Amino acid sequence: MTRENNSSGIDRTASKKTYHNPSEAALDRIGGKWKTGILCMLAEHGELRNGELLRRLSPVTQKMLTQQLKELEADGLILRTVFPEVPPKVVYELTDKGWSLQSVLEPLCEWGKKLLHAD
Amino acid sequence: MTRENNSSGIDRTASKKTYHNPSEAALDRIGGKWKTGILCMLAEHGELRNGELLRRLSPVTQKMLTQQLKELEADGLILRTVFPEVPPKVVYELTDKGWSLQSVLEPLCEWGKKLLHAD
DNA sequence: CAGAATCCTACGGGATACTG
DNA sequence: CAGTATCCCGTAGGATTCTG
Numbered sequence: 235m236t237r238e239n240n241s242s243g244i245d246r247t248a249s250k251k252t253y254h255n256p257s258e259a260a261l262d263r264i265g266g267k268w269k270t271g272i273l274c275m276l277a278e279h280g281e282l283r284n285g286e287l288l289r290r291l292s293p294v295t296q297k298m299l300t301q302q303l304k305e306l307e308a309d310g311l312i313l314r315t316v317f318p319e320v321p322p323k324v325v326y327e328l329t330d331k332g333w334s335l336q337s338v339l340e341p342l343c344e345w346g347k348k349l350l351h352a353d
Numbered sequence: 354m355t356r357e358n359n360s361s362g363i364d365r366t367a368s369k370k371t372y373h374n375p376s377e378a379a380l381d382r383i384g385g386k387w388k389t390g391i392l393c394m395l396a397e398h399g400e401l402r403n404g405e406l407l408r409r410l411s412p413v414t415q416k417m418l419t420q421q422l423k424e425l426e427a428d429g430l431i432l433r434t435v436f437p438e439v440p441p442k443v444v445y446e447l448t449d450k451g452w453s454l455q456s457v458l459e460p461l462c463e464w465g466k467k468l469l470h471a472d
Numbered sequence: 473c474a475g476a477a478t479c480c481t482a483c484g485g486g487a488t489a490c491t492g
Numbered sequence: 493c494a495g496t497a498t499c500c501c502g503t504a505g506g507a508t509t510c511t512g
Contacts, residue, residue, distance in 0.1 A: 254410065256465030257389040257458060263468070265384055267485070270376040284494050291373065295486065300495060321493045322492085334467075338460045339376060345457050346375030349382070386505070403474050414506065419475060440473045441512085 241316075244308035260338065263309050268294050268302045270342070273328070273335060276312060281325045311335065360435075363427035379457065382428050387413050387421045392451065392458060395431060400444045430454065 253259045264270055271291050276282055282290075288299055303326060306312045311332040317323040372378045383389055390410050395401055401409075407418055422445060425431045430451040436442040 253465075253469065254387075254412075255390045255393060255462070256469060257393070257461045258386075258465065259468045260461045260465035261380075261384065261389065265380065267377075268373075270380065271374045274374060274376070288494095295488095296495070297487090297497095298485065301485090320492095322495080324494065335464065338457075338464050341457045341460055342376045342379045343374070345454065346372075346377065346379035348453075349378045350372065350375060407474095414508095415475070416477095416507085417505065420505085439512095441475085443474065 240308060240310075241314060242304040242307040244304055246305075246308040263306075263311065264335065264338070266302045266305060268298060269306060270339060272299075272302060272306065272326075273311070273332065273339060274343070276326060276328045276332070277336060277339070281327045283323065283325055287326065306332075359427060359429075360433060361423040361426040363423055365424075365427045382425075382430065383454065383457070385421045385424060387417055388425060389458060389461070391418075391421060391425065391445075392430070392447070392454060393462070395445060395447045395451070396455060396458070400434075400446045402442065402444055406445065425451075 251259075251262065253262070264273070268291055271294075272287060275287060275290050279286075279290075284299070287303075288294065288296065291299065303312065303314070307314050309331075310329055313327050313329050315325050315327070317325075370378075370381065372381070383392070387410055390413075391406060394406060394409050398405075403418070406422075407413065407415065410418065422431065422433070426433050428450075429448055432446050432448050434444050434446070436444075
């Protein structure tokens with residue numbers, strides 16, 4: 235089993251974006267189309283494999299899932315663990331930093347529910 | 354003075370997007386590049402005019418500001434009030450629905466601050 | 473003062489096929 | 493099983509100019 239700090243190949247610390255508001259920086263991390271879904275699933279079910287996420291987040295595509303997972307990993311929000319087996323096995327789980335996002339995701343979801351309910 | 358329910362010309366209620374997560378619906382409302390900034394400014398200072406927002410949110414352009422304001426108004430988050438004077442005067446302020454977003458924006462900003470502080 | 477009208481481009485996101 | 497590798501497209505976002 236191999237646990238790396240960052241196997242995504244993306245260096246988020248090097249990107250020097252200029253944020254005009256703290257919330258922009260936050261949205262930059264969770265703004266991807268499937269990111270909140272991924273984070274919610276991992277918060278709800280703990281460790282999940284690629285295939286499980288693929289099913290639970292249907293109709294997400296493999297490409298998009300992989301891409302969003304990489305970014306979340308690069309931002310230190312999730313941990314990717316590879317089991318050197320055949321066939322391959324990879325699990326994803328929230329890091330402490332990822333868990334700290336619950337304080338943001340919960341209000342966000344609650345507010346979103348009201349929206350969908352209002353129609 | 355003219356107060357209209359929706360003078361933006363955008364009908365958000367007609368757009369039938371399919372959200373796979375409540376938070377997606379929420380992000381759809383506040384995800385615009387300058388929206389959180391606008392909402393924060395209005396929450397902090399109350400009524401603000403176009404020019405004031407333009408300055409406080411610099412380097413936002415007039416086009417982007419207008420566009421984001423229209424969408425926020427179409428979503429019922431802000432109220433646009435026109436004073437029929439010469440020269441023209443327009444003020445923007447939060448609606449009740451807009452104020453309800455504070456429960457989302459606050460955690461979002463707090464989390465964002467930690468990010469910017471961590472570097 | 474507060475915008476409307478154009479034009480343009482980068483990139484987020486998707487469909488499809490291939491691989492260790 | 494868990495991904496790459498390509499190709500492709502719509503649109504969010506920006507620069508610039510004009511208007512009541």
